[in-house]
Amino acid sequence: MPKRTxxxxxxxxxxxxxxxxxxxxxxxxxxxKRRRDRKRALLSK
Structure with a gap:
């Protein structure tokens, strides 16, 4: 069984x-910009 990736x-x-x-x-x-346009609460990590 392979390990979790x-x-x-x-x-x-x-x-x-x-x-x-x-x-x-x-x-x-x-x-x-795309994420801002879609009103994302979280833009990046």
Whole structure:
């Protein structure tokens, strides 16, 4: 039986999907814009 693939790591998640990580790239800023347009309560991790 293989092990579970999701091994939660807050630091890793924030570095990849965090707000500041999103702000670094144009695509990330676009993602935040889309989420703002949809009135998401949570924009990023």
């Amino acid at each position: 999701f091994q939660p790591n807050t630091r890793k998640a924030k570095k990849k999907h965090g707000f500041r990580a999103r702000m670094l790239k144009k695509a990330g800023r676009k993602t935040l």
